Amino acid sequence: MRPRVALNIKSVDYEFLQEQFGSKSELLLKSNPVHKKIPVLLHNGKPICESSIIVEYIDEVWSSSPSILPSDPHNRALARFWAAYLDEKVPLFWVITAASEEEKNAAVDQLKEVAVEMEGAYGETSRGGDFFGGDKIGVVDIAFGSMLGSARAIQVRVGVKLLDEEKTPGLVKWAEKFSADPAVKDVLPETEKLVEFAKLLSAKFKAAAASDPLRR
Amino acid sequence: MRPRVALNIKSVDYEFLQEQFGSKSELLLKSNPVHKKIPVLLHNGKPICESSIIVEYIDEVWSSSPSILPSDPHNRALARFWAAYLDEKVPLFWVITAASEEEKNAAVDQLKEVAVEMEGAYGETSRGGDFFGGDKIGVVDIAFGSMLGSARAIQVRVGVKLLDEEKTPGLVKWAEKFSADPAVKDVLPETEKLVEFAKLLSAKFKAAAASDPLRR
Incomplete structure (x- = not known):
């Protein structure tokens, strides 16, 4: 995506x-x-x-505007920092497809922490705009937005809402704006398909995790 | 580093x-x-x-030359690819400080595969120069070179040589050139200090791994 x-x-x-x-x-x-x-x-x-x-x-x-990374080196570094932070969290979504209840709960807890951390980053970098870094979609929005489908699939499969009005009100609005953007709306995966896909993966990952002592 | x-x-x-x-x-x-x-x-x-x-x-x-990333977008992407590939492998070095014999062996096997993969990347990108991407130190050299100290510490602690003349002849020469470079030689960590550090970390990581079901 x-x-x-x-x-x-x-x-x-x-x-x-x-x-x-x-x-x-x-x-x-x-x-x-x-x-x-x-x-x-x-x-x-x-x-x-x-x-x-x-x-x-x-x-x-395609360096003609609109640009996806900020032009200022410090803001670029900050955007890359959050994109890399999110990249590191991707495996947490996979754990949920396969793991035991205890591991699922641990992953959900960590994902909730990620949401709160990102709420803070959104508050710091959006500067009154709708998106991370300002008023147009950038690299952090793309990285985070690509997780929205998985977050919705988790809500269906595990019954846990990762973004909510109480703890992450900014991100609730952000997710709406992001999902409705013309660059995004036609490539967002359907939640039902993701749920089916998660079920398919469960069996595969269970086998793989069992045979790899390093869990990589 | x-x-x-x-x-x-x-x-x-x-x-x-x-x-x-x-x-x-x-x-x-x-x-x-x-x-x-x-x-x-x-x-x-x-x-x-x-x-x-x-x-x-x-x-x-500090965009004045010498540059660390290639200027051509495709070569930049390729350099970032290998730097990211190496970044993903960093945890393998840590496993060695703490894990069981079985896990140590698995990590060493994976690190040897990394070395062979990087030998191929070196052959493809050095184009007759001493370094990845050509004739001066770039982002892949920096990422890979920062692992040389750990590789030497593994040689001392585990008795396994990760780079050798038989399987990775290009990287043996590369490691010499990199380590001797004026930008590098004074910041390379001493192997003895790394070995001591690995011992200190062992205890700490053992405790952390035992208490974290996700091993992250």
Whole structure:
């Protein structure tokens, strides 16, 4: 989702190739031989891998405004800090698809802490605008926004609301604005599909976690 | 070490403040309230956190040559890809300080795979130069080079050589060139100190791992 939002912000036309669950295409294996993972952006015949790197690449190649990263180095560093912080939290969402009740609860607790931390970051950086860093969607919105689908799937599967009016009122509004943005609304995944996908993954991850002592 | 090498490449004078093991200074807690971790760069009274973000910040603020990231967007993305790949592997070094024999062996096996993968990346990107990406130290060298001390400490503690003439001949030469570079040689940690530090950390991490079901 992140690269698609970035391309939409830049008004770049693209072809969207989907992978089938349970198999990896030759094109994917050839394009990302190290991680063998989506997303991959193919541009000028060359692959770019890793969503956060793709987003920065898109911002640099289509450097006409609107820009996705702030131009000031300190604000850029701050935006990268929060995007990296969120990247580190992605595995918490996966844990929920597979783990024991105890582990699920621990992950949900951590995700709630992430939400409160991000509420603070939103308050500090939005400066009266609707988004992190100001009045247009930037790299932190893209990173955080790509988690909204998973957050909604958690609400369905686990019955826990990660964003609420009481603890994260700013983010509740932010999520509405982000989800309704023209660059975003057509690429937000449907919650029902994510829930089905989470169920499919559960079995797979349970097996993988059991066979890997380092849990990586 | 990464920010220091980057500052040295840019010939920027800096004051180096060290934290004491086992305690965190007020300045650190105030400067990096989210992660409470070094390194932090203080510049113009503002903190920048996370080593890879600091390195990009340094490259952007002191943008006069020599540059640390390639100027071409595709090469930048490729350099960021390998730097991020290495960042993901950092926890493997920590596992060795604390884990069971089985886990140690698994980590060492994974680190050997990392070395072989990086040998391939070095061959592809050095293009006849001494370093990743060409003839001067860049972001991948800095990320990978910051692991050399830990690799040497592993050699002492575990008796395993991660780089060798047989499987990673290019990296053996690269490590020599990198370690001898004027921007690097005075900031490379002493192996003996790292070994002592690893022993200190062992006890601490054992306790932390036991109390955290998610092992994060």
